[in-house]
Amino acid sequence: MHNAWIRIENVSPKVQGFCTTRHHGVGSKPFDSLNLGDHVGDDPACVQANRERLAQWLPAPPVWVEQVHGTNVLVLSGPVRDRLIQADAIVTNRSAQVLGILTADCMPVVLANDEGTVLGLAHAGWRGLANGVLQQTLIAMHDQVRELGTWRAWIGPCISARAFQVGDEVRRAFMAVDPALAACFTPDVAPHKWLCDLPSIAKSILLAAGARSVAWCGHCTVSDPANRFFSYRRDGQTGRMATVAWLD
Numbered sequence: 001m002h003n004a005w006i007r008i009e010n011v012s013p014k015v016q017g018f019c020t021t022r023h024h025g026v027g028s029k030p031f032d033s034l035n036l037g038d039h040v041g042d043d044p045a046c047v048q049a050n051r052e053r054l055a056q057w058l059p060a061p062p063v064w065v066e067q068v069h070g071t072n073v074l075v076l077s078g079p080v081r082d083r084l085i086q087a088d089a090i091v092t093n094r095s096a097q098v099l100g101i102l103t104a105d106c107m108p109v110v111l112a113n114d115e116g117t118v119l120g121l122a123h124a125g126w127r128g129l130a131n132g133v134l135q136q137t138l139i140a141m142h143d144q145v146r147e148l149g150t151w152r153a154w155i156g157p158c159i160s161a162r163a164f165q166v167g168d169e170v171r172r173a174f175m176a177v178d179p180a181l182a183a184c185f186t187p188d189v190a191p192h193k194w195l196c197d198l199p200s201i202a203k204s205i206l207l208a209a210g211a212r213s214v215a216w217c218g219h220c221t222v223s224d225p226a227n228r229f230f231s232y233r234r235d236g237q238t239g240r241m242a243t244v245a246w247l248d
Helices: 044-055 126-131 133-144 168-177 179-184 198-208
Strands: 005-007 015-020 073-076 089-092 099-103 107-113 119-124 151-155 165-167 185-187 193-196 213-216 241-247
Touching: 015 107, 073 133, 089 099, 089 133, 099 107, 099 119, 107 133, 107 198, 107 241, 119 126, 119 133, 119 241, 126 133, 126 168, 126 198, 133 198, 151 198, 165 168, 168 179, 168 193, 179 185, 179 198, 198 213
Parallel strands: 073 089, 151 213
Antiparallel strands: 005 015, 015 241, 089 119, 099 241, 107 119, 107 151, 165 193, 185 193
16 A cells, blocks of 8 residues: 555654555545545545555554644643544654644645654644644644754645635735745736745745755645545545654
8 A cells, every 4th residue: 555655754764654645445436535534525434444444554543633724733742532623733742643634735744853752743724824833833842842953844745836826815914924925926827816835835934943854745736647636626525635644
């Protein structure tokens, strides 16, 4: 099944994990086939079967959260709660604690220090990104270790600039965060429309926050030539990939 995922790279060697693709599951259209989202209208039995398939490749079941495009961070420093928590990021300092985020155009962002003593996983669409979900994740990571030290980030498959047309309000929201982020918007042919480079915005925010390096995997969920990814922007009703990560 190794060809069914995109491996996390360029963070601590103590971080393991990957982002799934849409292939090698049991679902039917429009969720074909490895849909891992249980909130998108897919047959629950198919979602459960796909999650069981995913679990075979993990050291423990993932902790999932109810994602709401916000900035709340769930910190896992003790026993995992059974109840699903509303959050768009998860942080842990526990070895073999698997974190899970679901996406279908938004960015899955993995953050870890070089020592591998703390791990963060964030779901970052444009709203969460503009409102500070990555900064809140870093604050939570700082709180879990005496010294964060050198840290790095990896951005998984997401919508790319060539596929993400937005209006003036999105550009204004990011310019309110940092006027220099205007460089991440290219005028589109339609009036008052822009092509928004979310990975570059995330990279700028993370580098400004102190990241030693930020790597985007380079895969666009909308325009991937092999159609390996679910894309809400492209298809509307569709499934979700999972990004899972843990500390050795």
